[in-house]
Amino acid sequence: MAKKYDLIVVGAGPAGLMAAKTAGENGLNVALLERKKNIPEIKRACAMMWLAFKERYFGEWMRFNPKDSRLCFPKNGFSIKYDGPVKNIYAIYGHSSEGHRIRIGDCDKGREAGDPAKIAMVHDKSDLLAGLLKEVERLGVEVFSNTNVTGIEIMNDKVTVLAGNQEFAGTFVIAADGVNSLIAQKLGFNKNRKYYGMLLSRTYTMVDVEGADPNAVNFSYYGQPLPFIVALCPLAGGEGHQVMGLTMNPKIEPDLIFNRLMGEGFLQSWFKKAKKIKELAAVENLWEPIVEPYKDRVLLIGDTAWCQEAENTGSLMCGWKAGNVVTVALSEGKIGREGVEDYLRWWKDSFYNHYDYRDYIKTFEFPLLFKDEEINYLFSQIKETMPASLNAYAIFGIIGVELGKVMGKIAQERPDLIPKIQTFASASAEDLMSEAIKEGFPNR
Template sequence: MISNHSIKEVLVKNSYDLIVAGAGPAGLTAAKVAAENGLSVALIERKQNIAEILRMCGMMIVTLSGKYMGERVTHNPSAGLLTFPHHGFSVPYDGPTKDFFAWHIYSPGGNRIAYGDYTANSSRGTAGRASAVYDKSHFLAGLLEECRQLGVSVFAGENVIDVRKKGEGVEVQCASGKHFNAVFAIAADGRNSRIARVMGMNRTRGFYGSVTSIGYEMTNLNLPEPYALHMPLVQSGDPPMLGFIVPRAWNHEGEDVWLVMITNVDPSTDHESLFDLFTQKSRFSSWFKNGRKVRKCGCAGIMYSPIVYPFKDNVLFAGDSGWCREAEMTGAVMSGWKAGSAVVFALLEGQHTEDGVRSYLDWWRSYHIEKLDYNVFLRNLYLPILCKDEEIDYIFSMIKQTLPTVLDPYEVPEEMGKAMIKVIPAIQKERPELLKKLTGFSSLPPEVVLRKTIRAGFNCSFTT
């Protein structure tokens, strides 16, 4: 517990040790950790119903079959916990899960690259899974309940519009007119972070475009392997059209549910028409012939380079607020846990500056900036943008081996690269012009390949 010399003895009304803006996985975990250690915490969230999932999410646990950000996440259903043994903490989750056993990526012509042997893995049950999907609403509700039990002051339906330094601390202003003061604040307001924008953090970040997606939760699909992650490249081009199908952790009226979505990097595109093309007219349309739509959902996100130094004016940036695309739930939880822990130590030591939270800044550099190269995400778009459908079909047809069962989004391209090295001699013999093309664009910077995507996107580097 914080000693009797805690900063909160001299605090006034609406003043706290810590303000957390955003009640997603990162924000709730940060608030929980801080409150467990005796800090007074204000948790501010834009949504009125914090556990309600409005934004489309794959809801995958990344990952239960390998390491992610140096951690080996485990699910202990009997104890109702997700555990992070390397970092030494756990978070509650006693909701439903559903295992999936492979990740299949398809070319426009239907050729498949498989990460994991679906038949062999599924025969092994939990021991053979690539990972599992979970119910994010249940997860957030569990964390929120723990926060409330620990005395966190929760302010739902409050939209943060400004954050600034005030004395030795920080002041947070909401659209309702409410003001909050604290020694530190943690910005955990997601991928399109308003706090990062108004504090000028986006001015030094590379901008690479906006990703928009729509989808439906559907039942009665006819998938070749129902409990796998399917990712069809429906159509190459600039921009390309990518599909995504993942099981849900729950059933609807006794039937399995899948999230089916289409993703595009041109926000002006008619995404509903693209979804219809994918599900009704593409090579993959037979999967959806008898499908029934249950709920529509969507999301939009900006692709920036990550925030290299996630601290300014006593504000720490956690989770997706400082990521290139998404930290995944597990990455966000780890980031929130470390940010909250760092603030606890800072207050215990009476260091109300960036030196007090140095442990978090070092962790961010070591586990995020140095370990995860954001260019890996961006280069995933190179092949569908620069190659034609027929060329991609040929490349996929050459990789006949089943690749290792992996889900780490940074490890998947690495395994693909290893497989490509093995087939280069054959491509050189059969399609030397294609190999020359592949070799040429592999060294191109994202600014060149994604120039059309960048022009079409919304760059929120302004501060007002």
């Protein structure tokens, strides 16, 4: 017979580790199941930024305390120890293929102003996960690595999680198995969920990239007929970069992206001496968020319930809140929806009602709608430095304000672009992503 736990957490990313740590601190009897053998090893591409400082983000005003190496969430009321390297990010620079640059923030000014001007920090996610895992183990959570969850069964008095021929029974389950969650799919959450396509990412960790400011995130947008995005993010430790190629079209081979990036156009000069030292990938379905991420004593947290990325910080918040709410539910003997109502309210306030995921999707709509030549023209029109932000839900709004200032000129020089800009601003995500929706493989 399966051993019974108060709580089973599926997935040991930031959300699952934080949920297990919090519930472990509260003295619950917890099992953490993870399919990776070595939990801190990063197997999936991630730019490893903590977003976003200097503004309220997912209901939080995050801080980093360098004196005690702590990432702090003062509004939620918790902090975590992090002993790895960090680096401040002060700006995003966007480039078109011919080298027209738009600036969202200014690194020189940011460095001058110092720490308070940072909009994000890069960290080493492997160190973040290792630190959380150490705590989880110290607290006596039973960690089952190399354990691939294959099913879930709801019964009257327990939920059984299946991993091949192993069974784990829990009063509550927290599903933190990420963006392509098996548990969300098995419990039917994806059946009527709006689907926007599949994001494919190939990431090279590279050294000797020349020309990229060490405190900036550099983006490059390549429009039709080969629509993709490249993001260059500095590594927290050392001088290297993560170079990420992102596309919503599974027919575009990652090699095509990197050949174009490094073989032609403006950015090729940055890669003349660059050497690849590591390669990672990610394949992620883009769903609308789940309004009520709960069913039959199973709570879905982090990426599992959001639109692609709740991000490392958002997932940590979800794990902390979920671990506490489940603890209180057990103490009060409220073994059902009533017990986790506080989490569902918090989720709505901090995530669901706080940001419109369709603003985030704009990043992927942009290269699908515009031709490469059009992106070159539009970027060439924006000369002013825009206010610094790495808030993915706000960036196209910031760019829109700046484009608004030059609309008269665009209307004269390129009247053909006006209807497209209007479509980009007002058409539904379903329409703008129709090409990606057709090409994706949803795990309904």
